[in-house]
Amino acid sequence: MPIVIFRKEDGSIAALIDRCPHRWAPLSMGEVEGDRIVCGYHGMAFDETGRCINVPSQRHTPSAIQVGAFAAIERYGFIWLWGGERADADPSLIPEELAFLDNPSWHSVWGYKSVKGNYMQIKENVLDLTHFAYLHAKSLKVADWTDAPEVEVTDRFIKYKQEFKMSPLAAVYADPAGKEVGKPINRTSWGCYYSPSVNIGAVDMHDPNPEPNGLERFALRVIHLTTPVSPLATHYFWVWARDHGEPYDVDAYRAYVSSVFDEDVTMIEATAALCQRAPDQEKAREYSVAADRAAVEARRRVADLVQRERVAAA
Ligand code: FES
Ligand SMILES: [Fe+2]
Known part of the structure; x- marks a missing residue:
């Protein structure tokens, strides 16, 4: 369902279904006047x-003329909508692991992609990073992710974690840190699924033999936020951030990161298209392996949410 988002006079956010209940004009074609939005068709x-x-x-x-409304707040540079009853909205569910976005010592590039695929494909893509060595072989050149990661499941998140002990540093990590490509250092890659809309990926690096004045510890964070448009279309918002390496050419860095995500999107869209046209899709099946554990947990969690909503609605 399209949503219209507007700012009230105090700067806070309002979010309504983008459909005037009179004759279904998109409210986004109207005007904001003070704390209200006026339909551009007949002025309701x-x-x-x-x-x-x-x-x-x-x-x-x-009083019967109503349009659906969402609780909405702005935090960490994003607008967060609560899909359920407005009174039940709980901003404490927004992961505080994103708070580094408000920290000026972190430098980030932000981007957006319109993806012809399901939002869960994007979730699963970032929960199984063994695809680095294949899908991103020519771009990221991170070739050492060869084993399934550890997975931790709690009420709040599904987390994968992989330790790389004294592993040669790929250029994507080495260059911004001023390190030599191929230098052996320790690296912990971890990531969390918090909800169907929020994933974070992280790389915490430790060089036990830093250069004079060189970095001993440095880190990278990647945020993946998804807003479903339809079963086969998703708004994909991403942030790539690091706590080191200023100054840099922001536009060039954004273009580089975006080109890496284009590789993901190309594959996601290809698999989504194949799912649609496979004549044997009723009996064809996927085979999951150990590296899929976090993604399979995420699927299960979303299936549970859908089931609970169905029961509640019945
Ligand atoms: S369609 Fe909005 S006022 Fe008529
Ligand atoms: Fe990827």
Whole structure:
């Protein structure tokens, strides 16, 4: 369902279904006036709760005229919507692991991709990074991820973790840190699935033999946020951040990171297209392996959520 998002006078966020309940004009084609949005077709006005507060062509405003509204807040540079009842919205569920985005000592590049694929494909893609050595063989050149990672499952997250002991440093990590490509250092790669919309990836690096004035510890974070558009379309927002390596050419770095994610998107879209046209899709199956454990847990978690919603709605 398309959503219209607007700022109220105090700067806070309002989010409504982008469909005027009068004749279904997109409210996003209207105008924001103070704390309300006015439909661009016949001028009905709606507040942040979705209540119609003015029908210009008559004096009486029927209370039945309502548009769906979402609880919305802005945090860490993103707008977060709560898909359920507004009163149940719980901002504490926004992972505080993203708080580094407010920390000026971290340098980040941000990007967006429109993906012709399901949001869970993007989740699963970033929960199994054994694809580095193949899909990103020519770009990332991180060739040492050859084993399935450890996986930890809690109520709050699904986490993978992989330790690389004194492993040669790929250029993607070495160059921003001013290290020699191929230098053996310790690296911990971990990542978390927090919800169907939020994943974070992390690389914490430790060089036990730093150069004079060189970095001993340095880190990288990658955020993957997904907003479903339809079963086969997703808004994909990403951030790639590091706590070292300023100054750098931000535009060139963003273009480089974006080109890496293009490799993921190309593969995700190809698999989504194949799923659609496979004539044997009723009986064909996927085979999961140990490296898929985090992704399979995420699938299970989403299936549980869907089931709970169905039961609650019944
Ligand atoms: S469609 Fe919005 S006021 Fe008529
Ligand atoms: Fe990837």
